[in-house]
Amino acid sequence: MKRLFLAGVSLAAVGLFNAAQAADANPPLLKAPASNCDPYKNYSCLDGYLGSDFFTRFINYYRLEWGHDAAPSDPKAPPSRRDYWPATPQSTPPMPFTEWPYGGTTSIGVTRPSSVDSPLMAALGTTPAGQWMNDAHIQVYGWINAGGNLSSNTVRGGNAPAAYDYNPNTVQLDQAVLYIERLPDTVQKDHVDWGFRIAPIYGENYRYTTAYGLWSNQLLNQNKNYGYDLPMAYGEVFIPQIAEGLLLRFGRFISIPDIEAQLAPNNYMYTHSMTYTFDNYTNTGLQSTLAVTKNWMLQLGVSVGSDTMPWNAGAKIANPFPNPLFPGTTMLKDPGAIPSVTGGVRWTSDSGNDSIYVVADAINSGTWGYNNLQWYGLTAYHKFNDQWHISFETYNLHQNNVLNANNPAAVAAFNAGGTPFSPQYLPFNAPGLAQCSSATVFACTASVQTYLAYLNYKASPLDNISYRIEFYDDKQGQRTGVKTRYVETGIGWQHWFSPQIEIRPEVSYYKSLDANAFNGNSNLGIAPTKNFALIGSADIIIHF
Template identity: 80%
Template sequence: MKRLLLAGVSLTAFGLSSVAQAADQSKGPCPYGGDPYKDYSCLDPYLGTDFFSRFINYYRLEWGRDAAPADPKAPPARRPESEVPPAPASTPPYPFTEWPYGGTTSLGVTRPSSVDSPLMTALSNTAVGQWMNDAHIQVYGWVDPGGNLSTNTVRGGNAPAAYSYNPNTVQLDQAVIYIERLPDTVQKDHVDWGFRLAPIYGENYRYTTAFGLWSYQLLNQNKNNGYDMPMAYGEVFIPQVMDGLLLRFGRFISIPDIEAQLAPNNYMYSHSMTYTFDNYTNTGIQASLAVNKNWILQAGLVSGTEAMPWHVGATIPNPMPNALYPGTTMPKDPGAVPSVTLGVRWTSDSGNDDVNIVADGINGGQWGYNNLQWYGFTYYHKFNDQWHISIESYNEHQNNVPNLLNPTTQAIIAGGGTPFSPQYMPFNAPGGAICKSATPLSCTASWQTALMYLNYKASPLDNISYRLEWVDDYEGQRTGTKTAYLETGIGWQHWFSPQIEIRPEVSYYKSLNAFAFNGNSNLGIAPTRNYAIIGSADIIIHF
């Protein structure tokens, strides 16, 4: 009995102590429901201790907000305005804070471990998460399902519009994981390094595929969903060279363009035709040098566009020597050759104006898997905090493209006398050209485009984008139809929080000189329409 009494007294004392501790905590700076936006020290008590509570509570914390709680002890996120122009935009509601440019981590404005991620927050108080934080390694990503309603009906019939290849369907556009270490480009006192691996799975793989890297899915099987790795690179940042030199080596997003392959990097769910038939990735080494506050120079040596280094110099047997490929062997990918990228970027002191002039994938321009000789520019202008405009125009071409009007050329293709004949590449092979006459075996195929996005920030969580573009597929090599196109669309980008966004839109496409829609070359179905109306929407859930 005595032992029971002692036990009871002990339990009572323990209970009273717990109540007292709870009472003390309720009087502290973070009572239950404490707001980390008002007091950052409340963040951990708000989130909890176990992984799943922290993961869910972080979404709950940011719901309806346009940014994460600010850590007052965090170092400056960018160099002072005397050294770099101010950020022109914010995300939300835009897909970027700096005017887009590829091939580099943004210079002077990047800190390690700076990505706002529910997954990393949930991991942060675990041993693994603490090790990752100490090493400045982050793992995060997103899932992006979407769907469309279209006037097209044939499977694959939305093409040449993208990224909704199949009309009237719901699909997984992309599921992406980033494994990365961002180099610190704000500091100036030490060499830093970084890397990124970015596996992707979903319908969008068909737009990022490089010949020779898991490309059998698209080129031999025409799978609806597939996987790819559009980014796999390392980086070294050397701050002692002028205002900073960054070297990137591996496979990376090509340096031109307003848009990018990864869903969160775009104003709208769909992509412009300007982007759809563009350079996507290069593999090699890219140097980006901040000369001063206003100027950045870029130069690179790569193995072509969507071309793998192991295809450089590789050959396959030629069972039908011919005037186009006269030897007993022929290149596996004629576009896999040493190639040059060049870029110059100017940004005004205010950050309101930005110009990028770029040449990408430059070599002999011979017909290759995606050997596009890209010359063009992008221009951004911010009118005020609500309005800005993004403009892009470029010309790209390939030389010695087989002439589909010439019967001899058609026989060469059918007989296996080119690297991209159906015997080797039964689906989604590079297109031939519809030249000016049937006389030559081949000709130069060109593509010209002009694109505009007009963007309005309706609220800190809402962006309205209007897109207008004109493109001309002079020889039909890019889209399969020799015609010019006019496209216009409007989209709404609404963020529920920095982690969840939706993007409904509607676009109208018109081919001006021939039918181009509601066909499928892989199925042997010719286009039957000269227009398409496509309404679509997606939801991006970041983690």
């Protein structure tokens, strides 16, 4: 019933807004927009078009933007970017971003406060609360994202290592997200400004955002299908007087590299690449970003590992089975919760057509931790023309001292509770073991090499077609659970009905080259039975 309900909600949402445009009559008790007012031609009549009460303004804002690729433009608004800054390469719609993605910071030189287009903020505009938020440059907005898939897999959880459609042949609530934020003004250069973001999330996608120690029992002790998380909770200070601007971010935030992002609207396609699925997700600490010139940015940050919380640092648990890797009667709860350094260099051409971003993420001793991944790689972007661009990513990541799944003594220690990630502590979704090349070693280094590319075509101002291809080599099987190389390819269509509603149908094919990797579930003790997966999927995102 839940699946049918979610499917009905998704379809009804599209039908509701389509009907709102097609019908000649307005819904009962809902005031019609002013017939002689078009805010796209005369912005001053926007309030007259929207109406005066909250519900009317909320619905009429969706009406207003339906079929358009942007909100009405306020002629009195200040410039949205510095006039000498590299050109903005993309637009939203139809792409999921305007600037080539880089993390750990609000985009420097191109961000104004209160600049997010939101039906909720428009509806609140005439209320005392909305007026106070506008004066304080605080915005509240978000989205609801639901989707489903048809798959060649049949086992619950059997689509993995594909993501974010973990369960095959189902409809699900992927994520409901609320942003409460203040964007710092990074265009101006005359005063220090500040910002913050609080971003709770609920849905199936919590599975990918969870950090050890923050509500992680939902995933690690209960394996819930739906859960909640807080992947972003940070403050920011922007200091424009240093070079072209220095931004300091402190708190929990999305880790800085990658083409893709955890939040649905920031991605070309509904599903994610394996490249994104199995690397660092969030860091908690301090990240600095310095715009040295308009073309060059430098980043330096410190964190407590990745995907783990600061209070795990130094915390110990009992060790009932001392062994060569954990020889004492106690052991660290998370050996990866240690001081770590992140560094990055970004270059962008004057035209904005090209960008290269080189990053070393959450670097420390690299010992086996909850998700203590030593990430070294880059992303690169090239815009051929207004219709075509390509995005490319490659990285190598590793962990040291990962327990050897091919060593009987190591497996015995694991099963007896001799590691922080044994089933006595983390019965579900625990960090994987390494399938080392030699059965004589107790532990070894586990590493991954990956290559990913997206070729993207802007078919219209409201349509983007993305082709994805990747190669993923899980050399010791620690990330996916299977020691194999993978190839994956998929094509997706991102169609926007307006800046507030989009759908993303796609089809993807996965192949594990050296062993079966699909249609299994390690949490249920079911070994994979297939070396391929063919998955068709689609989702809808409704912004508010």
